[in-house]
Amino acid sequence: MYPSSLLIYHTLYTSTVMAEAHQAVAFQFTITPEGINLHLSYQALNQIYLSGLRSWKKRISRIRNRIIKGVYPASPSSWLFVVIPILAVMYMQSDPSLGLIDKIREHLPLSLSLSAQGQTLLSALVFSTLLWLSLILTLRFCLKLLLSYHRWMFELHGRISTKTKVWATLVRLLSGRKPLLYSYQMSLPHLPVPPIKDTLERYLESVKPMLSAAEFQRMTKLAAEFENSLGSRLQRYLKLKALWATNYVSDWWEEYVYLRGRGPIMVNSNYYGMDFLYVTPTANQAARAGNTITALFLYRRKVNREELKPSRIPGTVIPLCAAQCERIFNTTRTPGEETDVLQHWQDSEFVAVYHRGRYFRLWVYHAGRLLSPREIQYQIQMILDDPSPPFPGEDKLGALTAGNRVPWARVRKQYFSSGVNKKSLDCIEKAAFFVTLDDQEEGMMGEESSGNLGRYAKSLLHGKCYDRWFDKSFSIVVYKNGKSGLNAEHSWADAPIVAHLWEYTLATDKFQLGYMTDGNCRGEVRHFLPHPQRLNWDIPAEVQAQIFDSLAVAQALADDVDCYVFPFREFGKGLIKKMKTSPDSFVQLALQLAYYRNKGAFCLTYEASMTRLFREGRTETVRSCSNESCDFVHALDAEEDREHCLKLFQKAAEKHQNLYRLAMTGSGIDRHLFCLYVVSKYLGAESSFLKEVLSEPWRLSTSQTPVQQMELFDLVNHPEFISLGGGFGPVADDGYGVSYIIMGEEMISFHVSSKHSCTVTDSRKFGCQISQAMMDQMSLLSPDFRTPTQGSPDKRS
Structure with a gap:
C-alpha cells in the first residue's frame, strides 16, 4: 500500500510520463493482414520541426557571427569596396595588381574550363579577396598595437598629452561601429612578462611596512640571491611560455589556484x-523565480548571439576581454x-x-x-x-x-x-x-x-x-x-562577469x-x-x-563563518569625488585605518584588480598596504596637524591609484611570482624565496563589486532600486574578507567576513571601525562634514 502522499505523487508522475511519452512518439506503425497501418502525430512532428528549426537558426547565427568576427575590424561588406574599384580599373584596361592577377590566372586549376574573360574575372576576384584579407590583418595588427599602449592611464586628469589624444582618435577609427561581444578578442594584446628585477623591487617595497629592519634586510638578501641565480632561469622559461600561450598566467591560475584545490x-x-x-x-x-529564470535565459540568448556590447574601461573606448562569458551557462565543475x-x-x-x-x-x-x-x-x-x-x-x-x-x-x-x-x-x-x-x-x-x-x-x-x-x-x-x-x-570566471549578469537579471x-x-x-x-x-x-x-x-x-x-553586512549611508562617491579623490582609493585607505585600529598593526592586503585589457586576462593583486598608506594612518590616528595629514592622504591615494594602474597594465607582482613558482616546480628546483613569498597570509582580502550597467537603473527617480552587491568568505583563518560596492552617489555597501573560531577577529566590530574610518577621513577632507554623534563607535574601539 502507498502512503497517501506517495500515491498522489505516483499518479501525477505516471500521468506526466505517459503524456510526455505520447507527445514524444511522432509516428507509429503496425503490420496487419491488410498491410501497414501508419499513425502520425502531427503535434509531435510539429514540435520536432520547431525544435530543429531553432537549432538550425542557432547554427546559422554562429556561422554568421564567426564571419563577422573573423574580418573585424572590417565588415563583410567591405569586400565589395575592394572588389569594385579593382574591377573598375581593369575595365579601363589597366592592371592595379602589377602583374599579380596574370600570375594567379596562370595557376588557376579551372583554366581549361573557363573562357579567357572568365579566367580574368576569377583571377581578379581572388586577388581582391587576398588584398582584402591582407588589409584586415593589417588593421587588426594596428589595432593590437594601439591597444598595447597603456601610458594614458598614468596621465593626470585634465592633462592629457597630444600623443594620447592622437592614440584615442585612432582607436575610435579602428574600433568599428557595431562590434559583437567577441569582436575584439583577436585584437587584444598578450599579457607581457614583467622584468624580474622590477617585480622584485615592487615586492620588497610592498612588504617593508610589515617587516622590522632586520627582517627586511634578510628578505632583500633572499630576493637578490633569487634574482642572480634561479630567478633568471625561471624567467627564460616563462618568456618562452608567453611566446606561444595566449596568456601566460590564466591557465595555470585556473588549474593550480582553483581546480587542484582538494578542500x-x-x-x-x-x-x-x-x-x-x-x-x-x-x-x-x-x-519571482519565473521572471528571474526568463531574464537569465534572455541574457544567455544575448551571449549566444553575441548581442551584448563588449565591456570597456568606463568612460573610454578601450575594450576588455570577454573570453570568460563563454562559460557562464551550461557549465559545471566536476x-x-x-x-x-x-x-x-x-x-x-x-x-x-x-x-x-x-x-x-x-x-x-x-x-x-x-x-x-x-x-x-x-x-x-x-x-x-x-x-x-x-x-x-x-x-x-x-x-x-x-x-x-x-x-x-x-x-x-x-x-x-x-x-x-x-x-x-x-x-x-x-x-x-x-x-x-x-x-x-x-x-x-x-x-x-x-x-x-x-x-x-x-x-x-x-x-x-x-x-x-x-x-x-x-x-x-x-x-x-x-x-x-x-x-x-x-x-570559470571572476566576479565582474557574474556581476554583469546579475545586474541585467535584476533590471530585466x-x-x-x-x-x-x-x-x-x-x-x-x-x-x-x-x-x-x-x-x-x-x-x-x-x-x-x-x-x-x-x-x-x-x-x-x-x-565558523561570521558575516556582517551593512549599507554605509553617510555619504557616497558623489561627495568623495567632490573632494577630487578616487572613491576606490578612499575606501582602501579607510580599510587600512580600520584594520590598524582593530589589530594595532598592518598586514598584507589583497585587493583584486583585473587584467582584462589583455587577451584571456583574469585578475591581479593590488597590494594596498603601502609605505604611504601606513604613514597616513599613523598621522591620522595620532591626531597630527590637519594639513600634514591631508598631504599624506593625497600622497597615499595617488600611490594606491598608481599601484592599481600597474596591476591592470601587466606590471603586477603576485601573478608573475606565482608563475615563476609553477615553473620551479616543473623543473624540480626549490626556491626558499618563492616558497616564503607564496606562503605569506593575506589577513585583509578585499574586492570591489563593479557597477557596469548603470543605464539599466534609474536611481535618480527610483533610488530604492539599489543593490547590495555581494561578498565572499574569509581568506585567512585570522583575517577578514571585505567586499564593497559603490552604488549610486550616496551609498557604499560593505560585506565583512571572518571566522568565529579566531579570537582576535569580529566582523561586526571591524565593520563599525570601517564606518568610523570612512567618516574620519571625510572629516579630514571636508571640515564642514559632521559625523553623527549617536550610534557611532569610538574610533579607537
Whole structure:
C-alpha cells in the first residue's frame, strides 16, 4: 500500500510520463493482414520541426557571427569596396595588381574550363579577396598595437598629452561601429612578462611596512640571491611560455589556484550576490523565480548571439576581454581525485531545481520557443505544490559538492557513472544553471537589519550546506518571501562577469518583464506544456554515509563563518569625488585605518584588480598596504596637524591609484611570482624565496563589486532600486574578507567576513571601525562634514 502522499505523487508522475511519452512518439506503425497501418502525430512532428528549426537558426547565427568576427575590424561588406574599384580599373584596361592577377590566372586549376574573360574575372576576384584579407590583418595588427599602449592611464586628469589624444582618435577609427561581444578578442594584446628585477623591487617595497629592519634586510638578501641565480632561469622559461600561450598566467591560475584545490569550494571559493536592498518586486516565490529564470535565459540568448556590447574601461573606448562569458551557462565543475575539470556544454533547454530535498528538471523551451515568465511560474508552482517526499539519501545529496573534493570524486565515479544516478546527475550538471526554491525568508526585515543582512549573506554563501549545488557555474536562490540571490563558483570566471549578469537579471526582472498588480508574472499559460520531471535516485547506504561525512565537514565550515553586512549611508562617491579623490582609493585607505585600529598593526592586503585589457586576462593583486598608506594612518590616528595629514592622504591615494594602474597594465607582482613558482616546480628546483613569498597570509582580502550597467537603473527617480552587491568568505583563518560596492552617489555597501573560531577577529566590530574610518577621513577632507554623534563607535574601539 502507498502512503497517501506517495500515491498522489505516483499518479501525477505516471500521468506526466505517459503524456510526455505520447507527445514524444511522432509516428507509429503496425503490420496487419491488410498491410501497414501508419499513425502520425502531427503535434509531435510539429514540435520536432520547431525544435530543429531553432537549432538550425542557432547554427546559422554562429556561422554568421564567426564571419563577422573573423574580418573585424572590417565588415563583410567591405569586400565589395575592394572588389569594385579593382574591377573598375581593369575595365579601363589597366592592371592595379602589377602583374599579380596574370600570375594567379596562370595557376588557376579551372583554366581549361573557363573562357579567357572568365579566367580574368576569377583571377581578379581572388586577388581582391587576398588584398582584402591582407588589409584586415593589417588593421587588426594596428589595432593590437594601439591597444598595447597603456601610458594614458598614468596621465593626470585634465592633462592629457597630444600623443594620447592622437592614440584615442585612432582607436575610435579602428574600433568599428557595431562590434559583437567577441569582436575584439583577436585584437587584444598578450599579457607581457614583467622584468624580474622590477617585480622584485615592487615586492620588497610592498612588504617593508610589515617587516622590522632586520627582517627586511634578510628578505632583500633572499630576493637578490633569487634574482642572480634561479630567478633568471625561471624567467627564460616563462618568456618562452608567453611566446606561444595566449596568456601566460590564466591557465595555470585556473588549474593550480582553483581546480587542484582538494578542500571544500563552498565558502573557500564560491561567492554570492544579493537582491535589491529595499525592494522585493513580488512576494510570490514562484513568480519571482519565473521572471528571474526568463531574464537569465534572455541574457544567455544575448551571449549566444553575441548581442551584448563588449565591456570597456568606463568612460573610454578601450575594450576588455570577454573570453570568460563563454562559460557562464551550461557549465559545471566536476570533481576529480587529483584535479577538478570544468565541463561546458554548447546548449541546454532546461534548468535543475531543488525544493525541500527533491530535484527536478524544468524545461524552459517547448517546441523551440522560450516559455513565457507566467508559464515558468506555473511550472515552478507545480514543484512547490508537489507533496512527494525525497528518495532515500536525496534530500542532502548536495552536501557532496560542499565537502572535500576527493571523497566526492570517488563516490561520483563509483556510484554515479551509470544507471539512474548518472541520468539524474547529468540533468543537474548539463542544466543551464541551478535553482533553489528556499523555504526560508531572507532580506532586510524588521529593526535588526544588519543582523538579518548577515544571515541573508550566510544563506547565499552556504545555505544549509546541502540545498545548493556548489559545482554549477552559478546557482539562483529564490526565497519564500520572493527575495532572491545567487551563488557562483569561482574557477570559470571572476566576479565582474557574474556581476554583469546579475545586474541585467535584476533590471530585466523588474523594469522589463514586470509583474501584475497581484504579484504574478505577466502573460498567459498554456496548460498542455510538459510538467517538471522528478529526478530519480538510487543512493546506497555507502553513499549516504559519505553524504553525512561531507555534510559534517561543510557544516563545521559554515558555522565558523561570521558575516556582517551593512549599507554605509553617510555619504557616497558623489561627495568623495567632490573632494577630487578616487572613491576606490578612499575606501582602501579607510580599510587600512580600520584594520590598524582593530589589530594595532598592518598586514598584507589583497585587493583584486583585473587584467582584462589583455587577451584571456583574469585578475591581479593590488597590494594596498603601502609605505604611504601606513604613514597616513599613523598621522591620522595620532591626531597630527590637519594639513600634514591631508598631504599624506593625497600622497597615499595617488600611490594606491598608481599601484592599481600597474596591476591592470601587466606590471603586477603576485601573478608573475606565482608563475615563476609553477615553473620551479616543473623543473624540480626549490626556491626558499618563492616558497616564503607564496606562503605569506593575506589577513585583509578585499574586492570591489563593479557597477557596469548603470543605464539599466534609474536611481535618480527610483533610488530604492539599489543593490547590495555581494561578498565572499574569509581568506585567512585570522583575517577578514571585505567586499564593497559603490552604488549610486550616496551609498557604499560593505560585506565583512571572518571566522568565529579566531579570537582576535569580529566582523561586526571591524565593520563599525570601517564606518568610523570612512567618516574620519571625510572629516579630514571636508571640515564642514559632521559625523553623527549617536550610534557611532569610538574610533579607537
